[in-house]
Amino acid sequence: MVVREILTAEAPILREKTKKVSTFDASLHRLLDDMLETMRDAPGIGLAANQVGIPLQVAVIELEDTIHELVNPQIVKASGEVVDWEGCLSIPGFVAEVTRHQKVTVKARDRHGKEFRIKGEDLLARALQHEIDHLNGILYIDYLESLEELVRVSEHADEVNEETTAGI
DSSP states (O other): OOOOOOOOTTOGGGGSOOBOOOOOSHHHHHHHHHHHHHHHHTTOSEEEGGGGTOOBSEEEEEETTEEEEEEEEEEEEEEOOEEEEEEETTEEEEEEEEEEOSEEEEEEEOTTSOEEEEEEEHHHHHHHHHHHHHHTTOOGGGGSSOGGGOEEGGGGTTTSOHHHHHOO
16 A cells, blocks of 8 residues: 555645546555555545545545445435534645535445445534545535635644544
């Protein structure tokens, strides 16, 4: 496994819609393995392929010792609304309060092409929405009325939990 460079917000690829994966082969498996290693090294709880310069619909999330590998993910159901702190590995050192759905159901494929569904609540739902947004060229800062809403992590460390400061 290789730790890849995580691109920051000014990289144009982060604003492009990614392409669907059609081949589930060793190169996809390597990408997923590298993304997991890169995300853990950062450290973070989620990473999308375009954050490491690959324009494919691939994301990884790791929460509570559970790894979620998502290929061609789509939100098929969403409910509720919750406001919470959110960060991003492509916007290091900053967080902001963002409104997201509290619960989501996502349809995706695994590394072998088998379709599955995952239901997420709270932080998992937030991470799923965040990574799928990445795959559609959307950053969490796009939900802010102004970039002045961004907060340096060190300024409000008492209000921001460990997962958020790590970045999604």
